[in-house]
Amino acid sequence: MPDLEYVFHPRSIAIVGVSRDPSSYATSSFLEPLIQFDYEGKTYPVNPEVSEIVGVKAYLGILDIPGPVDYVICCLRAELTPKLMRECVTKGVKVIQFFTSAFSETGREKGIRLEREIVEIARQGGIRVIGPNCMGIYCPSSRISFDASFPKESGSVGFLCQSGGNAIELVQLGDARGIRFSKVVSFGNACDLNEADFMEYFAHDPQTEVIVSYLEGTKEGGRFINALRETASAKPIIMLKGGEGEAGIEAVASHTGALAGNHAVWDSLSRQLGIMQVYDLEELVDLLLLFQHSKPPKGRRVGLVGTGGGRGVLATDSCEREGLAVPPLPEAVRRKLREIAPEETYPGTSVRNPVDSAGMDWNPDIFSQILKTIADYDGLDFILTYTRVTFGTEKVAKVLDALTETKKNLNKPVAMVVRHSEEPKTVSYAFEMQNRCHQAGIPTFPLFSRAARAINRFVRYYEERQS
Amino acid sequence: MPDLEYVFHPRSIAIVGVSRDPSSYATSSFLEPLIQFDYEGKTYPVNPEVSEIVGVKAYLGILDIPGPVDYVICCLRAELTPKLMRECVTKGVKVIQFFTSAFSETGREKGIRLEREIVEIARQGGIRVIGPNCMGIYCPSSRISFDASFPKESGSVGFLCQSGGNAIELVQLGDARGIRFSKVVSFGNACDLNEADFMEYFAHDPQTEVIVSYLEGTKEGGRFINALRETASAKPIIMLKGGEGEAGIEAVASHTGALAGNHAVWDSLSRQLGIMQVYDLEELVDLLLLFQHSKPPKGRRVGLVGTGGGRGVLATDSCEREGLAVPPLPEAVRRKLREIAPEETYPGTSVRNPVDSAGMDWNPDIFSQILKTIADYDGLDFILTYTRVTFGTEKVAKVLDALTETKKNLNKPVAMVVRHSEEPKTVSYAFEMQNRCHQAGIPTFPLFSRAARAINRFVRYYEERQS
Numbered sequence: 041m042p043d044l045e046y047v048f049h050p051r052s053i054a055i056v057g058v059s060r061d062p063s064s065y066a067t068s069s070f071l072e073p074l075i076q077f078d079y080e081g082k083t084y085p086v087n088p089e090v091s092e093i094v095g096v097k098a099y100l101g102i103l104d105i106p107g108p109v110d111y112v113i114c115c116l117r118a119e120l121t122p123k124l125m126r127e128c129v130t131k132g133v134k135v136i137q138f139f140t141s142a143f144s145e146t147g148r149e150k151g152i153r154l155e156r157e158i159v160e161i162a163r164q165g166g167i168r169v170i171g172p173n174c175m176g177i178y179c180p181s182s183r184i185s186f187d188a189s190f191p192k193e194s195g196s197v198g199f200l201c202q203s204g205g206n207a208i209e210l211v212q213l214g215d216a217r218g219i220r221f222s223k224v225v226s227f228g229n230a231c232d233l234n235e236a237d238f239m240e241y242f243a244h245d246p247q248t249e250v251i252v253s254y255l256e257g258t259k260e261g262g263r264f265i266n267a268l269r270e271t272a273s274a275k276p277i278i279m280l281k282g283g284e285g286e287a288g289i290e291a292v293a294s295h296t297g298a299l300a301g302n303h304a305v306w307d308s309l310s311r312q313l314g315i316m317q318v319y320d321l322e323e324l325v326d327l328l329l330l331f332q333h334s335k336p337p338k339g340r341r342v343g344l345v346g347t348g349g350g351r352g353v354l355a356t357d358s359c360e361r362e363g364l365a366v367p368p369l370p371e372a373v374r375r376k377l378r379e380i381a382p383e384e385t386y387p388g389t390s391v392r393n394p395v396d397s398a399g400m401d402w403n404p405d406i407f408s409q410i411l412k413t414i415a416d417y418d419g420l421d422f423i424l425t426y427t428r429v430t431f432g433t434e435k436v437a438k439v440l441d442a443l444t445e446t447k448k449n450l451n452k453p454v455a456m457v458v459r460h461s462e463e464p465k466t467v468s469y470a471f472e473m474q475n476r477c478h479q480a481g482i483p484t485f486p487l488f489s490r491a492a493r494a495i496n497r498f499v500r501y502y503e504e505r506q507s
Numbered sequence: 508m509p510d511l512e513y514v515f516h517p518r519s520i521a522i523v524g525v526s527r528d529p530s531s532y533a534t535s536s537f538l539e540p541l542i543q544f545d546y547e548g549k550t551y552p553v554n555p556e557v558s559e560i561v562g563v564k565a566y567l568g569i570l571d572i573p574g575p576v577d578y579v580i581c582c583l584r585a586e587l588t589p590k591l592m593r594e595c596v597t598k599g600v601k602v603i604q605f606f607t608s609a610f611s612e613t614g615r616e617k618g619i620r621l622e623r624e625i626v627e628i629a630r631q632g633g634i635r636v637i638g639p640n641c642m643g644i645y646c647p648s649s650r651i652s653f654d655a656s657f658p659k660e661s662g663s664v665g666f667l668c669q670s671g672g673n674a675i676e677l678v679q680l681g682d683a684r685g686i687r688f689s690k691v692v693s694f695g696n697a698c699d700l701n702e703a704d705f706m707e708y709f710a711h712d713p714q715t716e717v718i719v720s721y722l723e724g725t726k727e728g729g730r731f732i733n734a735l736r737e738t739a740s741a742k743p744i745i746m747l748k749g750g751e752g753e754a755g756i757e758a759v760a761s762h763t764g765a766l767a768g769n770h771a772v773w774d775s776l777s778r779q780l781g782i783m784q785v786y787d788l789e790e791l792v793d794l795l796l797l798f799q800h801s802k803p804p805k806g807r808r809v810g811l812v813g814t815g816g817g818r819g820v821l822a823t824d825s826c827e828r829e830g831l832a833v834p835p836l837p838e839a840v841r842r843k844l845r846e847i848a849p850e851e852t853y854p855g856t857s858v859r860n861p862v863d864s865a866g867m868d869w870n871p872d873i874f875s876q877i878l879k880t881i882a883d884y885d886g887l888d889f890i891l892t893y894t895r896v897t898f899g900t901e902k903v904a905k906v907l908d909a910l911t912e913t914k915k916n917l918n919k920p921v922a923m924v925v926r927h928s929e930e931p932k933t934v935s936y937a938f939e940m941q942n943r944c945h946q947a948g949i950p951t952f953p954l955f956s957r958a959a960r961a962i963n964r965f966v967r968y969y970e971e972r973q974s
Contacts, residue, residue: 118854141855142850203820204817205814205818206817206818209818209928212928212930216928216929283824285823285827286827287826287827287860288823288824288833291816291819291823291859294857295817295857320825322954348670348673349672349761349762349763350721350723350749351673353670353758354673356757356758357749357755357786359754360753367754368754387584387585387608428672459676461679461680461682461683462679463679463682464931467931467934468934471930471934488787
């Protein structure tokens with residue numbers, strides 16, 4: 041079992057600094073999620089002024105809690121934290137997470153000193169600290185979360201995130217596209233437990249198959265690089281590194297007090313260790329989706345099948361721009377496609393690559409025959425299909441049936457670009473369509489450029505591991 | 508008046524090849540929009556088998572229509588088009604648009620010959636042709652459209668589009684973000700009227716202030732370049748050029764039969780003439796939005812104001828990656844910000860650039876004071892604010908009030924990044940929020956990377972015109 045297992049599976053949690061107000065951060069971000077997730081251990085809200093908070097019995101202080109307390113979430117003001125730390129030592133607490141901010145990230149003496157004091161008490165008292173200035177742990181298997189809306193289902197993605205806000209964004213963006221997490225850690229200023237500890241943990245965690253990370257800086261460079269090296273040899277790592285340029289480095293300093301480091305060094309380190317660098321949360325989710333659903337493709341030759349000639353041109357350009365090939369189909373395959381969709385019956389259909397099925401007006405039988413024909417051609421490694429959703433029709437549903445049914449027997453990865461007008465009603469239809477695709481193991485993307493970029497990175501990951 | 512005015516303002520339109528079936532392309536894409544838009548001229552559906560289609564009296568043939576016919580939309584099969592052309596000559600038709608495909612874009616002798624025949628009849632008979640293989644004209648001021656869902660309101664954007672599908676996508680993507688068009692032309696194979704004709708028209712059209720174009724190739728290179736040069740000196744032109752690489756050029760050939768040309772030549776031509784090149788429809792809309800709403804900024808120094816420290820880091824990185832500066836604020840400005848939001852009351856607030864207003868929890872008064880303070884500092888040229896929408900609260904509405912109210916008195920452009928989880932309910936809230944911003948002249952973007960890229964292009968456009 042990895043070392044930090046106890047961090048993710050505490051038997052009891054105390055939340056210190058909850059207020060009467062159910063909309064306060066402490067209650068809404070920490071107490072409510074434990075209730076909603078049906079946390080199996082004991083939950084102890086701590087507030088000296090009330091006896092009950094949202095239906096849960098509250099305690100005056102940590103030392104007034106009758107049973108043992110494994111894990112403490114602290115939402116007090118920074119000035120009050122050293123006193124709490126000492127009580128936690130007395131109580132035998134194992135881990136304390138600080139939502140509390142205004143420590144070293146302020147850049148000022150007072151906050152820096154307070155953070156140092158906490159670390160000293162922790163070292164002497166044998167307590168591990170997560171944060172300060174963070175959201176802590178989301179671990180669906182132990183029913184702990186810092187957002188009540190997060191999925192309760194476990195997945196295979198481990199997420200190590202220096203920013204609480206970005207952690208919430210990524211889990212929700214991922215959720216909307218069917219991605220599930222094993223464990224998420226938002227660790228803020230990383231005054232004690234840091235990126236190296238959690239990377240080592242994820243390396244050995246059997247529930248975690250892919251690791252994603254938003255990192256602003258490293259506290260233990262050497263140890264972290266070793267952890268990255270070891271982990272990257274076994275599991276894919278996708279890294280979003282915050283703080284690139286001059287102002288970005290400044291922004292990082294005032295956010296988590298981290299030293300962002302030289303971006304060129306991060307760049308070359310990533311290349312050397314086979315770590316995939318991405319540049320925003322959307323790109324991160326796009327790439328993750330391929331790791332979640334698709335088997336490693338054998339090469340970078342893409343077959344494009346969709347509706348709309350102009351869309352086909354843009355899809356092709358996006359693929360070529362990312363170094364993906366869109367090879368012409370041999371005459372034998374084109375002849376077969378023409379038999380499936382005769383020109384006389386379906387004018388406007390093109391049997392080149394991209395195959396423009398506009399003319400056949402979403403006929404599900406023909407669509408699945410075309411898809412099979414393209415996928416059977418061994419000159420292609422990846423199938424990218426695309427359409428545009430304007431409203432949910434029975435026809436579209438049937439084509440989706442055909443797609444998901446056909447996908448079961450395909451010997452290569454298939455993905456889909458779902459275009460829509462951004463108008464809320466079409467977004468809803470597109471969302472339904474995407475969900476059906478994700479359930480069938482078909483990753484979806486909103487833009488050709490994003491699909492092509494993710495496919496390129498995905499293919500390159502396996503290319504580099506082979507070479 | 509520009510030459511082609513009569514193309515956009517016909518007194519009567521005949522739609523040839525409408526079928527009984529109201530869901531057929533001819534009826535849904537051409538007849539229905541004229542009805543829905545309350546087209547002021549006369550509408551004549553033509554079908555030899557029925558006397559009425561969706562409530563409109565139908566005619567056996569073009570020659571059976573009693574009054575004059577200015578404009579014909581042809582949805583017949585390709586083989587039947589020469590006969591129709593001859594009838595149009597007899598009838599004195601001025602313009603004919605062919606939705607019909609299977610001409611030169613098939614790459615086969617039969618289609619090429621048919622297209623040539625049509626052009627010959629047109630030249631001899633004095634008829635101008637739009638297409639074939641296209642959607643034709645959307646001109647809200649004369650109440651003509653090829654999609655009933657398009658906005659009925661006129662705007663200042665002229666759109667010249669070789670692809671019908673991309674034309675529909677762009678108008679709807681634009682509509683969702685408050686962009687309105689003066690005229691849109693989908694002109695497909697461009698066998699007669701081509702990109703040069705329409706570019707010349709847009710150059711002189713007083714309703715058109717910005718020109719966007721999706722182009723796959725040019726039929727009259729020299730004339731088109733002259734038209735581009737003349738137009739670009741007077742109005743901003745944004746160009747999405749389809750067909751870049753080897754496969755893209757092939758895709759273009761089978762879509763509209765166009766010769767995509769050498770991309771490097773397009774690239775250098777664009778740079779030389781000050782034409783903005785973009786690479787997908789979303790990027791096009793992003794940039795358009797700035798031209799629609801924002802005054803030319805004086806430089807590329809961006810002030811960032813928003814909620815979330817990690818978001819601030821990503822926003823900063825995106826700006827710097829696009830060559831935008833995010834300069835630190837001078838002590839005087841920071842002192843003023845600290846007075847507005849004292850640290851003791853709002854821990855977690857950062858008064859650097861980015862200004863992280865997380866701690867003040869969307870207090871509208873404080874937000875507008877901060878915005879004003881930042882905007883008043885003359886070391887910044889552009890204000891980019893950002894937030895994340897999870898649900899529509901009264902608080903968010905009040906902050907929007909503050910934003911739109913404050914914007915009225917700002918002396919520099921302001922834009923907003925609206926983040927959401929992609930889950931349909933939050934998309935709806937974000938959409939409402941965006942609409943309010945667009946109505947107040949504040950462009951919005953879904954991603955930092957897209958905002959930064961658009962702002963960079965927008966700033967660069969004016970930089971290049973000054974130098």
